[in-house]
Amino acid sequence: MANVCNEGDRFEDLLTCTICLEIFKVPKYLPCLHTFCESCINTYILSAVEKAKNGDRFSCPICRQNVLPKENEDKPEEWARKLPGNHFVMSMLDKRAIQKSEKYCNSCQVNDEKRKALSWCTACEEAFCDACQKYHKSFKMTSKHKIILLKDIQSEGVKHTAFRSDVLL
């Protein structure tokens, strides 16, 4: 992880889906570790299965490695949803959103509300607005969680390690 700060472009590259050329939405990865948005790979799978007569597999759009869905009995419509989520990319997306101050409170989002997040719980790996952070602290189970302010992360740059480092392994 050297010089991450100077590699803003590469950082964006890492988070860009090669199908839609936009920042990942729900990043999912194939066995070859290539990552796509769930909706993009879903569209791709459906058209690939339609073209190939034997519809029990598809190949990676980038490296052409065959992907044989484990649960063969599922319809191709289900394959994309069953692919594992790329947690590394998701945590990078979080960092990016925080840096651009585009991070919204995770608890409020559950209720379809958009409130700007002000803090981050390092134990839950969730962002909170002011009200939800107070709420979080008032629970016995979560009161001991380490909460850091997003503006502290922003000032320290991408290299900040307040996020759990195990997602980087």
Ligand SMILES: [Zn+2]
């Ligand atoms: Zn995409």
Ligand SMILES: [Zn+2]
């Ligand atoms: Zn691949």
Ligand SMILES: [Zn+2]
């Ligand atoms: Zn909230």
Ligand SMILES: [Zn+2]
């Ligand atoms: Zn927490």
